[in-house]
Amino acid sequence: MEFLDLPKRTSKNRLYGITSIADFGTPVGQLQDILNDFHPFIDIAKIGIGCAYVTPNIEDKVQLYKNFNVTPYFGGTLFEKCYYQKKLKEFVAMLQSHEIEWIEVSNGTLDISLDERINLIKKLKGTFNVVGEVGSKDADKDLSIPEWTNEINLLLEAGCKYVITEGRDSGTAGIYDRNGKINSELIAEMSKDVDINKVIFEAPTPKNQMFFINAFGSNVNLGNVKLQDTLVLETQRRGLRSETFYLEDVQCKSPL
DSSP states (O other): OOOSOOOOOOOSSOSSSOEEEEESSOOHHHHHHHHHHHGGGOOEEEETTTHHHHOTTHHHHHHHHHHTTOEEEEOHHHHHHHHHTTOHHHHHHHHHHTTOOEEEEOOSSSOOOHHHHHHHHHHHTTTSEEEEEESOSOTTOOOOHHHHHHHHHHHHHHTOSEEEEOOTTTTOSTTBOTTSOBOHHHHHHHHHHSOGGGEEEEOOSHHHHHHHHHHHOTTOOEEEEEGGGHHHHHHHHTTOSGGGTTGGGSOOSSOO
């Protein structure tokens, strides 16, 4: 059906307008059914927290995502665990053994200095597509708006393909307060000084997603999306939900 005038969406393989889902242990059979129907709407799959390390059929899951042209990678918490135990060499070998081409350099749990993260990114970017992350999983740790902007830009300059803004899977840290309210002032000010098309906003709920769609348009990059919300999110992006109903009439900031 193609008779409505809807906001124009980027198509795979997208450079922006990305939907990055979070997989916290979806059974392979169930994942097959979901991807059969919804793979055109999914670009990246983060196998979240440290799940990849204990998933019994991780090879099958990684290959399944690749079969549907979805980029899989392992969550930043696993990177931080390996960093903490000084086993990044083993972690890199693990990624290469599974033919994982993306790596997340995060500091959501550990306090890894910006200089150290930049050094790691520069070392890894020749082997992987590197995704950086800004913000802490601790709701009591705040960065100022200039610090957010500066970190994002420095991580991109160091070689990150994208930078994620921390939000957790609960939407209660980073760009959100502990009650789940989005720091709208931060988002507005940040967008003036960074390339929004290189930022993936963690937005785990439809309410979070609608905020960013209305702020930046249909082709904003969104992460930590629940697999079961994939179709709802695409519906929102197309202006087919009440809260985004007039999207095609709005002059959006992000390119279409």
